[in-house]
């Protein structure tokens with residue numbers, strides 16, 4: 434058994450950033466930029482009015498009057514220049530006419546035909562957004578996973594297409610004679626395959642494309658056939674059949690098919706029988722079959738691998754801090770990832786692990802917000818102590 438950190442390092446070494454592709458901006462939400470985007474223009478491209486009102490010169494006082502000599506609207510500038518004693522009717526987003534040094538808001542003006550009179554002193558604000566205030570030609574946005582606000586920024590930069598990393602294709606292979614798909618009629622000894630659905634949602638939320646392959650039965654021939662179906666995937670994930678039982682075939686069959694093993698068995702709970710390697714050039718992760726074990730291993734290994742393939746930094750699952758709400762006995766030699774609930778707190782949240790930590794319990798997993806992380810050999814902990822956790826919704 435190797436420590437979690439070492440296993441993660443080896444797993445991440447299997448996951449190189451994929452090739453890049455260009456996608457239209459409207460399709461780029463959630464995608465990971467592969468290189469900086471560079472602004473093709475200044476924003477705003479001209480000094481722009483921030484308000485509806487009148488553009489004029491100086492620092493006018495109540496009662497001063499101005500002759501209105503023209504109009505500037507968004508998309509339509511005023512061709513001339515403003516002179517002292519003159520004003521140009523202006524609207525939000527319009528280019529400020531040449532010569533004007535401020536915009537007074539229309540609420541502070543009484544209009545009478547072609548002249549205006551100030552009804553309030555122009556305040557300190559000039560209501561002009563200077564050219565390039567937001568960004569300048571050549572300014573860049575560093576590579577990142579694109580959030581909605583980033584898309585608006587790229588659009589304003591006049592970038593119609595974005596270079597992103599290709600989405601990894603993750604093949605999900607459930608294994609076991611006991612499994613049928615939801616909606617099918619299970620025989621008395623069978624259960625419903627559940628893990629793939631959580632795993633599919635997890636990798637898709639991270640930006641991968643999941644391919645759920647047919648369930649592999651517990652024969653070498655069937656497992657081989659389904660592993661062959663995974664060709665073309667960037668990452669093959671098997672579920673179950675990873676342990677030491679007579680019907681746990683994944684390690685053996687993958688080895689026969691050429692698996693170069695990176696590791697097998699980790700000092701963690703749940704998830705001990707995890708394996709990883711490279712199968713004919715393709716990264717492979719063999720998850721344990723217990724539902725909670727497979728999901729815990731997905732958070733700790735699968736999602737970091739997907740992120741690395743997307744070109745994001747190779748890093749462990751993000752950990753946060755919380756205040757322990759119940760006593761914990763000393764931990765054993767394996768890191769323990771305990772299903773837990775977060776409790777709202779003034780600063781840091783509280784965290785309370787469930788009494789049962791059986792790795793088969795999906796109902797508790799569905800109630801859990803977090804995995805409370807217990808390092809190997811951690812001493813007993815009392816309520817009020819600080820602990821770390823991995824959020825399950827991240």
Ligand SMILES: Nc1nc2c(c(=O)[nH]1)N[C@H]1C(S)=C(S)[C@@H](COP(=O)(O)OP(=O)(O)OC[C@H]3O[C@@H](n4cnc5c(N)ncnc54)[C@H](O)[C@@H]3O)O[C@H]1N2
Pocket residue numbers: 607608609611612624625626627628629672673674675676677678681703704705706720721722723724726792
């Ligand atoms: N003698 C030992 N027995 C076991 C050990 C051990 O060290 N020595 N380790 C235990 C641990 S820990 C785990 S975890 C399991 C993992 O075993 P496998 O990866 O071989 O998983 P299976 O035996 O195929 O299945 C375990 C369990 O999970 C159910 N399962 C499997 N796939 C799915 C799925 N897609 N959806 C829902 N449920 C699934 C399966 O029916 C079993 O109940 O081994 C222990 N044994």
Ligand code: MOO
Pocket residue numbers: 701702703704705706721723726792
């Ligand atoms: O490690 Mo198993 O994954 O404890 O249930």
